[in-house]
Amino acid sequence: MLWKLLKYDFRSMWKTFSLVWAACLVLALVNRFTLPFEEKTNVTIGPGDGILAFITALVFFGVLFAMFVAVMIFVIQRFYKGLLGNEGYLMNTLPVPTWQLVLSKLVCAVFVSIASMVITFLACLLLVPIQWGKVFSMAFFMELWEGLFGQPDALLYLFEMCVMVALGLALLTLMVYLAMAIGQLFSHRIVMSVVAFIGLDILATLYLDLTNELELVEMISNLGQHAGLWMANAMILLPAAVMFLATSWLLKTRLNLE
Amino acid sequence: MSDKLIACQGLSKAYGRKPALSGVDLEVGRGRIVGLLGPNGSGKTTLIKLLCGLIQPTAGTLAVDGLPIGPETKALISYLPDRMYFASWMRATDLFDLFRDFYRDFDYDKALAMCRSLGVEPRDRIKTMSKGTKEKVQLVLVMARKAQLYLLDEPIAGVDPAARDFILRTILTNYNEEGSVLISTHLIADIEKVLDEAVFLKEGKLVLHETVDNIREREGRSVDALFREIFRAQPMGDLEGGAF
Numbered sequence: 001m002l003w004k005l006l007k008y009d010f011r012s013m014w015k016t017f018s019l020v021w022a023a024c025l026v027l028a029l030v031n032r033f034t035l036p037f038e039e040k041t042n043v044t045i046g047p048g049d050g051i052l053a054f055i056t057a058l059v060f061f062g063v064l065f066a067m068f069v070a071v072m073i074f075v076i077q078r079f080y081k082g083l084l085g086n087e088g089y090l091m092n093t094l095p096v097p098t099w100q101l102v103l104s105k106l107v108c109a110v111f112v113s114i115a116s117m118v119i120t121f122l123a124c125l126l127l128v129p130i131q132w133g134k135v136f137s138m139a140f141f142m143e144l145w146e147g148l149f150g151q152p153d154a155l156l157y158l159f160e161m162c163v164m165v166a167l168g169l170a171l172l173t174l175m176v177y178l179a180m181a182i183g184q185l186f187s188h189r190i191v192m193s194v195v196a197f198i199g200l201d202i203l204a205t206l207y208l209d210l211t212n213e214l215e216l217v218e219m220i221s222n223l224g225q226h227a228g229l230w231m232a233n234a235m236i237l238l239p240a241a242v243m244f245l246a247t248s249w250l251l252k253t254r255l256n257l258e
Numbered sequence: 259m260s261d262k263l264i265a266c267q268g269l270s271k272a273y274g275r276k277p278a279l280s281g282v283d284l285e286v287g288r289g290r291i292v293g294l295l296g297p298n299g300s301g302k303t304t305l306i307k308l309l310c311g312l313i314q315p316t317a318g319t320l321a322v323d324g325l326p327i328g329p330e331t332k333a334l335i336s337y338l339p340d341r342m343y344f345a346s347w348m349r350a351t352d353l354f355d356l357f358r359d360f361y362r363d364f365d366y367d368k369a370l371a372m373c374r375s376l377g378v379e380p381r382d383r384i385k386t387m388s389k390g391t392k393e394k395v396q397l398v399l400v401m402a403r404k405a406q407l408y409l410l411d412e413p414i415a416g417v418d419p420a421a422r423d424f425i426l427r428t429i430l431t432n433y434n435e436e437g438s439v440l441i442s443t444h445l446i447a448d449i450e451k452v453l454d455e456a457v458f459l460k461e462g463k464l465v466l467h468e469t470v471d472n473i474r475e476r477e478g479r480s481v482d483a484l485f486r487e488i489f490r491a492q493p494m495g496d497l498e499g500g501a502f
Contacts (some may be wrong), residue, residue, distance in 0.1 A: 090343040095333035257312040
């Protein structure tokens, strides 16, 4: 059933973001030809070109900003409207366990956040007319390239860092979800959700302080850098798992669609 | 499979300090059309939401087909809420796909046939549909299932008398006769003719659960007349306009 839920959550995401992502990439491409990059200095620039470049750049960065605002709104709204609002009358009466409803929303939220970062990166690549031949002949990139292939486990490091980013995003998303699951228990849902989020943020800070004091990552790092990275990942995973279980439990036993 | 589709004992629900249901004991068998009757605020919607698992009881026990409320009972129930639950980007066919994916008893072809007979274009986007058409789509979703228990919350509220007959006819010609239908309403005269049993709720308490034939035989009057009699003594603010 989880795959079926994911299918509908991803379809909803695609309806929302396909246009924004496309607009971002197209505007980056437009800016590539309107912005006066260094290589164009010998080209004659007309009096209107500066204004055009300014406007297209403004629109491009506006779309980038709008995309990240849309991601935040999407993450909050898909959970709040989808499970605690009117759409909740459909989703919460489907014959699926509550944890699958939460997991489906979570996977979709983490995916849309990472996809938006990737689109931003691609847009930057499209925006700047990079001559890849020159880039890779630069000393820094030559060293980086050699370093990457000199270290057989470089890709493993990259994978571990990606896992850390995904877990960090999941933790933040689950903090928002748990805050909303707590907020729905009260009559002033939104206010109480904000209060709950502030409380969870304080708890997260205390948890970070505690782990820093215990110096667990440093201790494990002595055994090897990979062990240290996986320890750090486990320390993000632990509160994320607690928040996931708490959110699922609240929606299963204390759901309140008044 | 249990003989009792619905079984509640001492079922209570309070919103904060305000009780919405108090100690309700109710059993509903199979193959019955049951009217859940009472004025606004009597606890009809609360009882239906408890059966669907959308809210949790404060006290008492509740079972559907002998099972506690959960994914297994949700698979047995076809629920028509008192509000629209669509996502605006969807088309009716998207909803049919969703129901086919999650409910084994959903009949896709029947849903399309019902759309045709109700004059609904299933490829239209939900957000472009009128309120009445959206209600029809929701009714199609509910009645195209061969469910064990249909929970219909105020299906005829807010529509004109001709549309009420139309909706009732759709329900009666499409429900699974091996299952039961629980219809909540305060418009008793319109549905009395189709009911097998009547459940009266008053201020969150069950005051009567009887077959319609028994009510007519024993009381010598219609369910509507008995309803008016029972709720006439209530303060004005608690009653629908027609009671006085």
